[in-house]
Amino acid sequence: MTVLGTDRVKRGMAEMQKGGVIMDVVNAEQAKIAEQAGAVAVMALERVPSDIRAAGGVARMADPTIVEEVMQAVTIPVMAKARIGHIVEARVLEAMGVDYIDESEVLTPADEIFHLNKKDYTVPFVCGCRDLGEAARRIGEGTSMLRTKGEPGTGNIVEAVRHMREVNAQVRKLIHMSVDEIMTFAKELGAPYEVLLAIKENGRLPVVNFAAGGVATPADAALMMELGADGVFVGSGIFKSDHPEKFAKAIVEATTHFDNYELIANVSKGLGTAMKGLEISTIAPENRMQDRGW
Amino acid sequence: MVKVGVLGLQGAVREHINAIERCGAEGIIIKKVEQLAGIDGLILPGGESTTMRRLINHYHFLEPLKRFGGQGKPIFGTCAGLILLAKEIAGQDDAHLELMDIKVERNAFGRQRESFEANLAIKHVAPDFEAVFIRAPYILEIGSTVEVLATFNNAVVAAKQGALLCTSFHPELTNDDRLIAYFVEMVGDAKKALAT
Numbered sequence: 281m282t283v284l285g286t287d288r289v290k291r292g293m294a295e296m297q298k299g300g301v302i303m304d305v306v307n308a309e310q311a312k313i314a315e316q317a318g319a320v321a322v323m324a325l326e327r328v329p330s331d332i333r334a335a336g337g338v339a340r341m342a343d344p345t346i347v348e349e350v351m352q353a354v355t356i357p358v359m360a361k362a363r364i365g366h367i368v369e370a371r372v373l374e375a376m377g378v379d380y381i382d383e384s385e386v387l388t389p390a391d392e393i394f395h396l397n398k399k400d401y402t403v404p405f406v407c408g409c410r411d412l413g414e415a416a417r418r419i420g421e422g423t424s425m426l427r428t429k430g431e432p433g434t435g436n437i438v439e440a441v442r443h444m445r446e447v448n449a450q451v452r453k454l455i456h457m458s459v460d461e462i463m464t465f466a467k468e469l470g471a472p473y474e475v476l477l478a479i480k481e482n483g484r485l486p487v488v489n490f491a492a493g494g495v496a497t498p499a500d501a502a503l504m505m506e507l508g509a510d511g512v513f514v515g516s517g518i519f520k521s522d523h524p525e526k527f528a529k530a531i532v533e534a535t536t537h538f539d540n541y542e543l544i545a546n547v548s549k550g551l552g553t554a555m556k557g558l559e560i561s562t563i564a565p566e567n568r569m570q571d572r573g574w
Numbered sequence: 575m576v577k578v579g580v581l582g583l584q585g586a587v588r589e590h591i592n593a594i595e596r597c598g599a600e601g602i603i604i605k606k607v608e609q610l611a612g613i614d615g616l617i618l619p620g621g622e623s624t625t626m627r628r629l630i631n632h633y634h635f636l637e638p639l640k641r642f643g644g645q646g647k648p649i650f651g652t653c654a655g656l657i658l659l660a661k662e663i664a665g666q667d668d669a670h671l672e673l674m675d676i677k678v679e680r681n682a683f684g685r686q687r688e689s690f691e692a693n694l695a696i697k698h699v700a701p702d703f704e705a706v707f708i709r710a711p712y713i714l715e716i717g718s719t720v721e722v723l724a725t726f727n728n729a730v731v732a733a734k735q736g737a738l739l740c741t742s743f744h745p746e747l748t749n750d751d752r753l754i755a756y757f758v759e760m761v762g763d764a765k766k767a768l769a770t
Contacts, residue, residue, distance in 0.1 A: 282692045317628075
């Protein structure tokens with residue numbers, strides 16, 4: 281007898297991505313460059329986050345043609361984004377055979393109150409989080425993988441650093457807490473008690489947590505690994521740089537060998553200009569993607 | 575104590591290390607070629623085989639890994655690791671380490687949504703093993719000296735050839751250590767045999 285879509289199968293898929301880089305791509309050609317450079321997966325999009333930010337308006341699931349084109353171009357797993365709470369976009373991506381769905385704040389939310397009940401799906405999900413409360417709520421809904429929200433499309437690492445540190449600090453606090461304190465901690469965080477209890481018992485999050493939202497250089501990717509990320513998503517950073525191929529390879533190497541600083545120095549040489557960054561304080565609060573979802 | 579390395583370029587490395595240590599051996603993450611000299615056996619973990627191959631090339635691991643296997647030191651490949659071990663890969667001109675006399679089909683059961691768990695009987699190891707298959711490959715053809723250890727719907731999903739062991743599925747994702755314990759025992763036996 282076989283069982284599809286179990287927790288082990290869905291979470292295990294993300295475990296296989298550990299130590300790797302997942303790259304945003306908008307067509308088959310970029311997907312091939314990413315695969316050649318050693319990406320562990322690609323995220324098929326219509327526009328990268330910095331272009332979504334520049335274009336404004338409502339950002340939706342990518343045209344299925346693009347997703348299909350990318351799926352045919354590479355043998356590594358293909359992820360795609362659905363709007364927060366958009367049941368049908370998620371079902372459509374699942375029906376197309378996408379390997380992982382990102383319920384993403386980069387797109388305009390379809391539902392401002394409810395996230396998807398991700399336990400209902402055979403396909404696994406990745407969701408963004410800024411703290412342990414948000415991480416635990418998403419786990420409660422059935423996400424199989426987490427990532428920091430950061431501030432997508434800015435090329436500014438500061439928010440991803442904040443979110444990674446916050447989640448990890450709260451996990452450490454939880455692990456050292458006495459069990460009778462957990463219910464109150466759950467109330468403060470707005471987190472499901474059972475999820476917190478399991479994290480305390482196992483001494484770690486039950487799913488992997490990648491860094492995302494603002495990674496622009498090899499050193500940024502290595503920094504996030506140093507802070508405890510299991511791997512890295514790079515959105516606009518690669519294909520908005522001067523030499524995407526070289527840049528993609530450099531990010532992969534810096535992620536694998538995040539504590540080998542000579543190597544990071546070497547791979548960072550002559551990469552040309554990284555994407556132009558955005559100072560977070562210049563983004564109006566209503567344009568901050570990290571505040572979408574809760 | 576027997577020392578078992580896990581190739582640590584990418585993938586589910588920590589799970590294997592934990593399992594190795596639960597089986598009473600020392601687990602070492604291998605990130606540099608020089609480290610191969612200090613271990614008695616090696617696990618090629620699950621992950622993305624395409625990515626691992628790029629990193630293997632980049633850090634000049636290919637020949638040293640082939641030599642490691644050539645010396646008769648045991649290697650266990652799980653999922654992507656099985657693909658790395660194979661002599662032949664369906665639909666591709668080139669294979670990777672080409673150590674094991676098997677022909678494999680990548681993503682043979684389908685994409686992620688077709689990934690599954692199933693109960694398997696594994697020869698020498700367990701009559702009832704919970705196997706987790708994730709975008710898994712299977713073995714299409716085997717050479718005359720390869721022993722089939724498990725099949726699923728007539729496809730070969732676990733095999734052994736001398737000191738080489740491979741599975742399509744991920745023993746490291748379960749708490750069932752019987753398969754890793756079997757490999758650790760192979761490593762112990764090979765260490766004694768190579769010493770004499």
